[in-house]
Structures are given as C-alpha cells and as structure tokens.
Amino acid sequence: MASYSTNEFRGGLKLMIDGDPCSIIENEFVKPGKGQAFNRVKLRNLKTGRVLEKTYKSGESVEAADVMDTDMQYLYNDGDAWHFMDPNTFEQVGADEAAVGDTAQWLKEQDMCVVTLWNEVPIAVTPPNHVTLTITETDPGLRGDTASGGTKPAKCETGAVVKVPLFLEEGDVIKIDTRTGEYLGRAKD
Amino acid sequence: MLTSSSSPDWCPSADLETLKNRARLQGIIREFFAERMVLEVETPILSQAGSTEPHLEHFKAVEPDSTHHYLMNTSAELAMKRLLAAGSGDIFQINKVFRAHERGTRHQPEFTMLEWYRLDFDLHALMDEVAQLLSTLGGACLHQERVTKTYVQVFEEIVQVDPLQTSVEELQSCFKQHTGNDAPVLEDRQAYLDLIMSSIIEPGFNPNRLTFVTHYPAEQASLARLSKTNSKLAERFEVFAGGLELANGFHELCDVSEQTQRMKTENIIRQQQNKPMLDLDERFLAALAHGLPDCSGVAIGFDRVCMWVLAKQHISEVMSFTAENC
Numbered sequence: 001m002a003s004y005s006t007n008e009f010r011g012g013l014k015l016m017i018d019g020d021p022c023s024i025i026e027n028e029f030v031k032p033g034k035g036q037a038f039n040r041v042k043l044r045n046l047k048t049g050r051v052l053e054k055t056y057k058s059g060e061s062v063e064a065a066d067v068m069d070t071d072m073q074y075l076y077n078d079g080d081a082w083h084f085m086d087p088n089t090f091e092q093v094g095a096d097e098a099a100v101g102d103t104a105q106w107l108k109e110q111d112m113c114v115v116t117l118w119n120e121v122p123i124a125v126t127p128p129n130h131v132t133l134t135i136t137e138t139d140p141g142l143r144g145d146t147a148s149g150g151t152k153p154a155k156c157e158t159g160a161v162v163k164v165p166l167f168l169e170e171g172d173v174i175k176i177d178t179r180t181g182e183y184l185g186r187a188k189d
Numbered sequence: 190m191l192t193s194s195s196s197p198d199w200c201p202s203a204d205l206e207t208l209k210n211r212a213r214l215q216g217i218i219r220e221f222f223a224e225r226m227v228l229e230v231e232t233p234i235l236s237q238a239g240s241t242e243p244h245l246e247h248f249k250a251v252e253p254d255s256t257h258h259y260l261m262n263t264s265a266e267l268a269m270k271r272l273l274a275a276g277s278g279d280i281f282q283i284n285k286v287f288r289a290h291e292r293g294t295r296h297q298p299e300f301t302m303l304e305w306y307r308l309d310f311d312l313h314a315l316m317d318e319v320a321q322l323l324s325t326l327g328g329a330c331l332h333q334e335r336v337t338k339t340y341v342q343v344f345e346e347i348v349q350v351d352p353l354q355t356s357v358e359e360l361q362s363c364f365k366q367h368t369g370n371d372a373p374v375l376e377d378r379q380a381y382l383d384l385i386m387s388s389i390i391e392p393g394f395n396p397n398r399l400t401f402v403t404h405y406p407a408e409q410a411s412l413a414r415l416s417k418t419n420s421k422l423a424e425r426f427e428v429f430a431g432g433l434e435l436a437n438g439f440h441e442l443c444d445v446s447e448q449t450q451r452m453k454t455e456n457i458i459r460q461q462q463n464k465p466m467l468d469l470d471e472r473f474l475a476a477l478a479h480g481l482p483d484c485s486g487v488a489i490g491f492d493r494v495c496m497w498v499l500a501k502q503h504i505s506e507v508m509s510f511t512a513e514n515c
Contacts, residue, residue, distance in 0.1 A: 029293025030293070031387065035380075053368070057373050
C-alpha cells in the first residue's frame with residue numbers, strides 16, 4: 001500500500017485518515033531544539049468537507065489516498081446519478097447525491113467539471129467557476145429599469161436560484177460565479 | 190533587486206534590506222564579544238565523529254574516490270569544548286550547522302548558529318549575558334522584558350501538570366484536553382513532554398516577552414550537568430521570544446564517565462528509533478578526560494534572532510537562499 005513519510009507532506013497531498021480520504025491544507029513542522037520533532041497538519045475530509053487537525057511524529061508514514069481530480073464533461077442525470085465522461089478516454093462514471101451535493105444546481109449538460117475520484121469512485125464534483133444558464137422562472141421584468149439597483153430571485157434551468165437585476169426576464173441567458181452564487185452579467189449570445 | 194515569493198526561482202529569498210540588517214546584527218555580535226575579550230574561533234563543518242543526540246540527523250559528506258566519510262556538524266559544541274579543554278579561554282563562533290529533514294516556517298536544514306562558552310559562569314550569569322546580547326541586538330523598539338521560569342513552573346501554569354511526575358496516560362489526556370485532538374503514539378514520556386511543550390506551552394508564552402525556561406528534567410539534560418540540589422533536574426535553559434525558540438544553554442557537564450554513559454544511552458535510544466548508532470567521539474571524550482574547565486555555554490539560532498528583531502514570520506525571509514532554492 002502506498003504511503004507518505006511526514007518529510008513528503010505538503011499542501012494538496014491526499015492521505016487516508018480514519019478510513020476517509022483527506023487532503024492536506026497546511027503542514028507545520030515543529031521541533032524543540034533538543035527534542036522530538038512533530039508535523040502538525042490541517043486536513044480537509046474530502047467526503048464530508050470537514051476540516052480536522054492531526055499531529056504526527058516526524059518521520060512517521062501515513063497511508064496515501066488514491067484520490068484523483070479529473071476534468072470530466074457532465075452528460076445527464078438519470079434520476080439516481082449524475083453521469084460524467086472523461087473526454088480523453090470516453091470513460092463514464094456515475095456520481096451519487098452524496099458526491100454531487102449542492103453542486104447539482106450548477107450542472108448543465110456538456111459543461112466541464114472537476115470530478116474527484118477515490119478508488120475510481122466519484123466522491124466530489126466541483127462545477128466550473130463560471131456557468132452560463134437560462135432563466136426559467138422569475139417575476140416579470142421592469143423593462144428599462146437598469147439603474148435602480150434592485151434585485152429579484154430568478155430560477156435557472158438547472159434549478160439554481162440567484163439574485164438578478166429587476167430588468168431580466170424569463171429566457172434571458174446569464175453568467176454566474178458558482179463559488180459565490182452571484183450574478184455576473186448577461187451572457188452575449 | 191528582485192525579491193518576494195512571486196519572484197523567479199533564481200532570486201534571493203530575503204530582500205536586500207534584510208540582508209543588510211543581517212550583516213549589521215553579525216557586526217553587533219562581534220563587537221559585543223570583542224568588548225568582553227571573548228575569542229572568535231572557527232571549527233570545521235566536517236567531522237569524523239558525530240553527535241549521538243537522538244533527535245538530530247546528520248548530513249553525510251562523501252569524498253569521491255576515497256575511503257574518507259565525514260558527517261556535517263549539527264552543532265559546533267564538541268569541537269569548541271576541545272578548544273576549551275586545550276586552554277582557549279572564553280570563545281565564540283558564528284557558523285553553519287546542518288540538520289537533516291528539518292524544514293518549516295522556523296526550520297531550514299542548513300542554518301547559522303551563534304555559540305559561545307564562558308569560563309566560571311554559572312547558568313544565571315550566562316542567562317544575564319544572553320539577555321544583554323539580545324537587548325543589544327533588539328534595540329529600543331522591542332519588548333525585552335524578561336520572565337524566568339522553571340520547566341516545572343511553565344507546565345504547572347499553562348497545562349496544570351507536573352512534568353516530573355505525570356504518567357503517559359495523563360499527558361495524552363492533557364494534550365487532548367488542550368488541543369481537542371488525539372495525541373500521536375510516541376516512544377516515551379519525554380516525547381510526550383516535547384509534544385506538549387512545542388504544541389501548547391511554547392505558543393502560550395507572552396508574545397511581548399523573552400521567556401527563559403530553566404531546569405529541564407534530567408532525562409533532557411543533553412550535555413548539561415545535573416543540579417547539585419536536585420538530581421532530577423538539569424542545569425539547562427532555553428530562551429523564547431514569544432513562542433519562538435531562540436537559544437539553548439547549559440552549565441556544561443565536565444565529568445567524562447557520566448558524559449560517556451549519556452552518549453551510550455543516546456545510542457540505545459537511536460537504535461530503538463531505527464536510527465544509525467554512531468561511534469562515540471573519542472577525541473571529545475579524551476578532551477573531557479584531560480579536563481574541561483568549569484564553564485557555561487549557549488547556542489543561539491542566528492536566523493531566528495533575525496526573524497525576531499526584523500519581525501519576519503518565515504525563516505526564508507531572513508536567508509539569502511534556502512534549501513528550496515540553493
């Protein structure tokens with residue numbers, strides 16, 4: 001089984017901690033001049049997203065997690081799973097609700113996402129930073145009101161609800177930052 | 190001059206201003222010791238024998254096409270004590286030392302050590318001199334108020350345990366209570382004391398003070414003599430600026446049989462930790478047998494002092510180049 005010594009620890013390294021795959025956020029080497037050295041590590045559990053801290057004796061080895069971030073194209077949802085395809089190998093995987101979570105609201109067919117695979121099974125999906133979506137439901141637009149600065153909720157084709165300026169209407173295509181959920185502007189089409 | 194983390198790889202890690210300050214601080218140190226008639230010496234980086242200290246790992250230097258193998262020194266201590274035994278009188282040195290696998294915000298595998306020895310100084314006389322030097326280096330702008338506490342006191346005050354008595358189980362639960370995390374599995378009680386010292390106690394020191402910690406447990410005596418009044422304690426001190434460890438000093442052990450015994454014990458610990466056992470430094474032991482004068486000595490991480498004086502958070506910010514870009 002592959003493992004890493006604390007000497008190899010660095011941000012982004014994937015380790016198995018208590019049966020879950022985790023990614024190192026921060027690694028601090030601490031050592032009293034004459035004493036035992038330690039690595040104090042902050043990790044993110046890749047399944048739950050939770051942040052944890054661990055202290056290791058320096059030189060110790062920790063089991064590596066077989067975790068890979070892969071660029072994949074979102075294909076479709078069959079009601080049970082979201083299906084993705086690696087555009088290089090045409091290999092397809094299905095991600096369940098636990099892996100997709102809140103990302104589901106941003107998933108538009110054909111868009112490229114980052115799928116995190118653990119032992120080749122998806123455990124997390126990261127949407128593109130920017131997505132272009134069509135508004136499917138919103139209150140009637142106040143045409144011409146491009147200056148008042150007011151906003152209203154708008155539902156998009158993928159189910160996401162974002163705050164948009166009052167002048168937008170159903171059928172308009174907009175650009176959104178998925179990291180903040182903020183409306184960025186109208187998409188030029 | 191180009192600097193900073195976004196600079197190309199060939200650029201220095203420290204900015205030019207910092208390098209000038211570094212030179213200025215070394216100048217102050219040399220002046221400080223010249224005024225006190227302490228002789229500057231140079232001892233080799235290469236050594237045929239190594240230090241048996243269980244928590245230090247040597248770099249090896251191999252001479253091509255030859256049977257000569259050297260270890261690179263982890264400190265100049267043994268060589269400097271040979272000078273003392275030869276009658277050098279008070280000496281100091283600013284030199285490079287090498288410790289494998291030590292990398293972090295406060296560690297580099299190659300770094301600069303200031304080390305000095307004073308004849309007939311006891312622990313307190315030397316601590317006073319360390320405080321004087323640090324205040325000379327720090328200038329008027331820094332907090333240098335000094336707090337002196339024993340190792341037992343800092344444990345009792347910050348984590349409410351007696352480091353000389355507490356069991357491994359109690360130390361594990363003390364760590365869990367203060368950090369919320371399980372303690373790693375460690376070899377012995379001393380390692381748990383190191384764990385609590387470095388993860389809870391040191392970060393808990395007053396950030397605006399120099400903290401002197403004295404009288405470490407006898408098991409952590411290293412090359413210090415044991416206290417005459419309590420053989421469970423060693424005449425050893427450390428200096429911290431806030432939580433940053435700056436210095437380690439000893440009232441030096443002169444007894445050759447006790448020193449030999451400690452080195453053998455250290456080798457046994459090294460063996461238990463699957464580290465190479467080392468030949469004892471027979472030249473050093475012969476010097477002790479000849480007679481080391483009563484003295485106290487201290488080693489100060491010069492790069493750390495620069496970090497403290499110049500308010501830098503990362504050791505690479507005070508070095509021209511580091512192990513990452515040398």
